[in-house]
Each structure stands twice: as C-alpha cells, then as structure tokens.
Amino acid sequence: MQDFAQEFMTALSLILSGDSELLNIVFLSLKVSLLAVFFGALVGMPLGAALAVGRFPGRRALIVLVNALMGLPPVVVGLCVYLMLSRSGPLGVLQLLYTPTAMIIAQFVLVTPIIAALTRQTVESLDAEYTEQLRSLGLSRLASVPVLLWDGRIALLTAFLAGFGRAIAEVGAVIIVGGNINHVTRVMTTTIALETSKGNLSLALALGVILIAIAIAVNAAVSLLARGAAPQRGELSHA
Amino acid sequence: MRDFPLPGSEYPRLEATALKIARGGKTLLDVASLTLDGPGPTLILGPNGAGKSLLLRCLHGLIEADSGQIWQDDRPLDASQRARQAMVFQRPVLLRRSVAANLDFVLKRQGMARKARAERIHELLCEGGLQDKARQSARSLSVGEGQRLAILRALAARPEILFLDEPTSALDPGATQKIETLIRRASARGTKILMVTHDIGQARRLGADIVLMWGGKVAEHRPAHGFFETPQSQAAQAFLGGALVP
Structure with a gap:
C-alpha cells in the first residue's frame, strides 16, 4: 500500500513537473484521436444524415450494419488495418504501418460507425418533427439536410465527443498498427500497458490519471451539452 | 367586430x-x-x-x-x-434557434437583403408582441408565444x-x-x-x-x-x- 502511495506521488509529480516524455505521449494521443474523430465526422455525419433522410433499397440493412459496427472490437480492427497496411497487403506500398497515420486510420474505422449511427438517430428524430414544416416552407428533402444538421448541432457535437471518448481510450487497435514505438507511435493507452508490464508504475499511473481526467472532461462536456439541448421552461413538446 | x-x-x-x-x-x-x-x-x-x-x-x-x-x-x-x-x-x-432567427430563416429564403430582413423581423415581432424575446431561444417560449411565432413566421413571406x-x-x-x-x-x-x-x-x-x-x-x-x-x-x-x- 505504501509502495502504491509512493508511486502515485511520483506520478503526480511527473504530471505537475510537466515531464517532456509524458507530455509528448499525451500530445500524440490527442493528435491521433482528434484527427481520427475529425475524419470520422467528415464521413460519419453525411453518412448518418443520408441514412436518416434517404429512402433507398437496403437502407434498413445498412442501418443495422452501422449500428452493429458501433461495437467493433478494437483488436479486430487493428488486425484488419494491419493486414491492409502490411508489406504484403493491398496498401503496403504506402508504408504506413507503425506510423501515427496507421493509428489514425485504425481509430477512424472504430469511430466512424459511432458518429454515423448517432448522427442518424439525431437527424431522423429531428426530421420526424420538422418534415411537414420544412416541406410547407418549400424545402426539398435534400435542402432539409443542412437545416436538420444545424438544428441538431448540439446532439451532433455529443456524437463527436462520444467518438473521441472511444478513440482516446482504446488500446487494441493502435498497439497492433502503431507498434508502440518510443517517441514515434507511443500513446497513453499503449504506454500504460507497456510500463505496467515493466513495473514502471509511476509513468503508467500518471498517464492513467490524465486519461481519466480527459474521460471525465469529455463526459462532463457531453452531459452539459445534453442539458443545453434538453427541453427548457415552456417547452412546446407538451402542446 | x-x-x-x-x-x-x-x-x-x-x-x-x-x-x-x-x-x-x-x-x-x-x-x-x-x-x-x-x-x-x-x-x-x-x-x-x-x-x-x-x-x-x-x-x-x-x-x-x-x-x-x-x-x-x-x-x-x-x-x-x-x-x-x-x-x-x-x-x-x-427551429432550434432564436425567435428572430426563426423569422429570418423564411425571409432569407425569399432572398431579402439583410437590412430589409431586420426591419421585417422587427415589424413582425411587434405585431405578435414578441419584440422583447427576439434573442430568446424559440423553444423556451410558452406554448401560446410559440404558436404566435409560428403564425408570424408563416406570415413573414406575405x-x-x-x-x-x-x-x-x-x-x-x-x-x-x-x-x-x-x-x-x-x-x-x-x-x-x-x-x-x-x-x-x-x-x-x-x-x-x-x-x-x-x-x-x-x-x-x-x-x-x-x-x-x-x-x-x-x-x-x-x-x-x-x-x-x-
């Protein structure tokens, strides 16, 4: 117990001293996950909106598929991206394996279905409310999409944060495609796994504290945004 | 009468x-x-x-x-x-926007210039007795105020x-x-x-x-x-x- 307390104090001093190795790992983690979520949103939000307002054969099956992909196991995603990027794989020529780009690709695959599915839910429920009014105002189905996305912006930001929460906390995919190379592809989660196995608990704990702080901050942001989007005084829904 | x-x-x-x-x-x-x-x-x-x-x-x-x-x-x-x-x-x-933005949405679609839109919005809000609520979220209005805004928005494009x-x-x-x-x-x-x-x-x-x-x-x-x-x-x-x- 005393050892643990000592490790914890060392971890805190690492954080407070602004240890450069620690900061590099944190910055790389944020960079990889934010870029993955950014690109995931670029693809996931239009895809979710199309699933919500589009009417085409196979739409229901696609919705089921996207929902199912929300629960993709990270290690399987890591394995698939590894096979694609490995020297003998179809994208091997790009030589991306064991680079931060490979990690971004893996996390992109993980978060895009989450963002698409949450966007679909948001836009679909808003569309059910708005559809007659927007048609009455002369908007076509296609012209309605930007209105629905803008009016669902708070819920869509929540989808973005949910994707970020998933990306920043996962370890399975990035450790396979990134290789956990020191100063190159080592992120918070992979460092925690490695340093714990080596017995270097202070660095692992310091990163754990930061990771938990980020998770709490993301959840607090989601909660605040959800409260902002919730019905307010005099809400019309009871009419 | x-x-x-x-x-x-x-x-x-x-x-x-x-x-x-x-x-x-x-x-x-x-x-x-x-x-x-x-x-x-x-x-x-x-x-x-x-x-x-x-x-x-x-x-x-x-x-x-x-x-x-x-x-x-x-x-x-x-x-x-x-x-x-x-x-x-x-x-x-x-719409999940301010009271004024709900009116502006229709007027913009009419292709009205910014100044003309602002004048029309003020005129409509005064007519509906909502001039003090222009910047308020439309969804925070009471049911009666919300329905008045809906009518004003419908009337916006004459x-x-x-x-x-x-x-x-x-x-x-x-x-x-x-x-x-x-x-x-x-x-x-x-x-x-x-x-x-x-x-x-x-x-x-x-x-x-x-x-x-x-x-x-x-x-x-x-x-x-x-x-x-x-x-x-x-x-x-x-x-x-x-x-x-x-």
Whole structure:
C-alpha cells in the first residue's frame, strides 16, 4: 500500500513537473484521436444524415450494419488495418504501418460507425418533427439536410465527443498498427500497458490519471451539452 | 367586430374537384367539389376523423390525393402556387434557434437583403408582441408565444393563403384571443385564411364562411351566419347539436 502511495506521488509529480516524455505521449494521443474523430465526422455525419433522410433499397440493412459496427472490437480492427497496411497487403506500398497515420486510420474505422449511427438517430428524430414544416416552407428533402444538421448541432457535437471518448481510450487497435514505438507511435493507452508490464508504475499511473481526467472532461462536456439541448421552461413538446 | 375587407377585393381562389384519398380500403377524404374564395376566413369544422386536417394538407400540397384536382387562381396547384401559401400546424414546429432567427430563416429564403430582413423581423415581432424575446431561444417560449411565432413566421413571406390547423387547440382563452387577433389582422390585409377548428365559438367569432366536414365529405359549405342560424344538412344540425361521431 505504501509502495502504491509512493508511486502515485511520483506520478503526480511527473504530471505537475510537466515531464517532456509524458507530455509528448499525451500530445500524440490527442493528435491521433482528434484527427481520427475529425475524419470520422467528415464521413460519419453525411453518412448518418443520408441514412436518416434517404429512402433507398437496403437502407434498413445498412442501418443495422452501422449500428452493429458501433461495437467493433478494437483488436479486430487493428488486425484488419494491419493486414491492409502490411508489406504484403493491398496498401503496403504506402508504408504506413507503425506510423501515427496507421493509428489514425485504425481509430477512424472504430469511430466512424459511432458518429454515423448517432448522427442518424439525431437527424431522423429531428426530421420526424420538422418534415411537414420544412416541406410547407418549400424545402426539398435534400435542402432539409443542412437545416436538420444545424438544428441538431448540439446532439451532433455529443456524437463527436462520444467518438473521441472511444478513440482516446482504446488500446487494441493502435498497439497492433502503431507498434508502440518510443517517441514515434507511443500513446497513453499503449504506454500504460507497456510500463505496467515493466513495473514502471509511476509513468503508467500518471498517464492513467490524465486519461481519466480527459474521460471525465469529455463526459462532463457531453452531459452539459445534453442539458443545453434538453427541453427548457415552456417547452412546446407538451402542446 | 370583424374587420375583414369588403367583398370585391382581390382574393385567391382555391378549388378542389373529385378529391379522394383512401387508405386500407377506407375512404378518408371524398370531396366532390369545393370552392374557397372571397374575403374573410373560411373555418373548417367537423368531428375527429372527419378529414379536416387531411383536406388542409391536400390543399397545401403536403399530401397528394389518390385522385382529383386542386386549382389555385384557375391554375393547377404547383410549386410556384404553393410558394404563395403557408401553413401553421396544431403543434408549432419551431427551429432550434432564436425567435428572430426563426423569422429570418423564411425571409432569407425569399432572398431579402439583410437590412430589409431586420426591419421585417422587427415589424413582425411587434405585431405578435414578441419584440422583447427576439434573442430568446424559440423553444423556451410558452406554448401560446410559440404558436404566435409560428403564425408570424408563416406570415413573414406575405402568403396569399394561410392554412391553420387547430392553432389554438392547446391554448387558454387569453392566448387564443391573441392568436385570433393575429388572424383577423392577416385576413384584413388580404391573406385568405383557411382554418380548422373544433371550437364552434371560435368559428362563430372568426368565420366568414364555414365548411363542415363529415365522414371525409363536405357536408355543408355556407356563409357563417346562415350555417349557424339555419343549418341545412343533417350533419350540420347534428354537429351543432353536440353530436360527436359522424
């Protein structure tokens, strides 16, 4: 117990001293996950909106598929991206394996279905409310999409944060495609796994504290945004 | 006291012929012929399920009838004709934006310049008594204020025809009175009002002519005075006598 307390104090001093190795790992983690979520949103939000307002054969099956992909196991995603990027794989020529780009690709695959599915839910429920009014105002189905996305912006930001929460906390995919190379592809989660196995608990704990702080901050942001989007005084829904 | 313009002013003319809608083998709407023109609001009365809202949605082009034709000013209803119409629903659908932004949304679509939009928004908000709530979130308004905003938004583009689907059904008498004032003013300015209501008292207060829907059909269409004083159809007599089911 005393050892643990000592490790914890060392971890805190690492954080407070602004240890450069620690900061590099944190910055790389944020960079990889934010870029993955950014690109995931670029693809996931239009895809979710199309699933919500589009009417085409196979739409229901696609919705089921996207929902199912929300629960993709990270290690399987890591394995698939590894096979694609490995020297003998179809994208091997790009030589991306064991680079931060490979990690971004893996996390992109993980978060895009989450963002698409949450966007679909948001836009679909808003569309059910708005559809007659927007048609009455002369908007076509296609012209309605930007209105629905803008009016669902708070819920869509929540989808973005949910994707970020998933990306920043996962370890399975990035450790396979990134290789956990020191100063190159080592992120918070992979460092925690490695340093714990080596017995270097202070660095692992310091990163754990930061990771938990980020998770709490993301959840607090989601909660605040959800409260902002919730019905307010005099809400019309009871009419 | 009514402040409708005198007969003879230019009002749009809406005609429906042989309008039919059936679902699951049941006829929901079967209007042989209906002509709506002239000054003053047309109030559409009838019990639940009589086809009032369906008729309104058909005339506004939100629902396509299985058969039949709708004409506006002697031309078949098309997108350009629909652009001269507006509709307010029973439950106001307000965009998740400020009160002013809800009005601005419609005005922007009209291609109005920024300054003209600001002036028009101020004018509309003053008319609806919402000038102090311009920056407030539209969804934080009370139900009555929200419905007033929905009507102002519908009037923003100065429609020739305004469809109102039971706009006061969830409101108390004070809020209802404010809505009725807005409707009267719009009518006095030349907008043809077509309004569905359950409230016979409201139909007496506002209606220049009354359409009674009964089992999907137009049971009677007459000037309000005649309709209430000497109802001719059995349906009208039953409805005014308090019958609830067609």
